[in-house]
Amino acid sequence: MAKKEVPARQTPINAQPRIHQRAGEIQAYGTVSHGLPLELEEPVRLEMTEQLNLLLADTMTLRDLYKKSHWQVAGPTFYQLHLLFDKHYAEQVEIVDEIAERIQLLGGISLAMAADVAETTRIERPPRGREEVPVQISRLLDAHQIIIGHCRELAGRASKLGDDGTNDLVVSDVLRANELQVWFLSEHLVDAPLVHAEEPSARKAG
Ligand SMILES: [Fe+2]
Numbered sequence: 001m002a003k004k005e006v007p008a009r010q011t012p013i014n015a016q017p018r019i020h021q022r023a024g025e026i027q028a029y030g031t032v033s034h035g036l037p038l039e040l041e042e043p044v045r046l047e048m049t050e051q052l053n054l055l056l057a058d059t060m061t062l063r064d065l066y067k068k069s070h071w072q073v074a075g076p077t078f079y080q081l082h083l084l085f086d087k088h089y090a091e092q093v094e095i096v097d098e099i100a101e102r103i104q105l106l107g108g109i110s111l112a113m114a115a116d117v118a119e120t121t122r123i124e125r126p127p128r129g130r131e132e133v134p135v136q137i138s139r140l141l142d143a144h145q146i147i148i149g150h151c152r153e154l155a156g157r158a159s160k161l162g163d164d165g166t167n168d169l170v171v172s173d174v175l176r177a178n179e180l181q182v183w184f185l186s187e188h189l190v191d192a193p194l195v196h197a198e199e200p201s202a203r204k205a206g
Contacts, residue, residue: 034107049109055154058122063096068126
């Protein structure tokens with residue numbers, strides 16, 4: 001049998017890793033790729049990915065606000081809040097991934113880096129220092145309120161445009177998880193007695 005000729009390589013094999021590489025972007029932020037067989041028009045995917053990126057930036061900020069609260073919490077409720085804040089943090093991590101991957105699935109580009117998130121989020125920036133528990137919880141509730149309000153608007157818009165997948169994600173995964181977390185947080189701001197039940201006569205009318 002004749003020996004098969006192996007074509008010569010244009011560049012010799014080199015074991016040296018090619019580090020420090022840079023090149024132009026393969027897709028610009030704020031665009032959607034063409035030709036995806038999703039039966040969703042490009043303008044719909046553009047609008048949905050833009051809105052989902054806002055939701056993503058706010059969710060990433062809320063996620064980080066939970067970790068800040070988890071680390072910095074102080075006082076008699078330290079242990080339970082330390083655990084609760086981390087549980088909510090882990091749930092928000094999941095939500096972040098679901099929103100980001102929905103954006104990519106629609107042909108868009110997800111925000112990813114902290115500096116870009118900080119420029120985009122509508123959630124008020126907290127101080128670097130430590131705050132007391134009622135303020136921590138209030139900040140978290142304010143952040144949830146922004147996200148929940150946006151979810152309601154976005155779910156309606158997605159449904160109107162025929163993007164049922166985004167509607168389902170926003171309602172089932174984002175809105176409902178945020179509603180539940182709001183309940184768990186807000187019960188901590190009820191001024192209920194810890195040890196001594198209040199005498200009925202001590203309660204002020206109205
Ligand atoms: Fe921890």
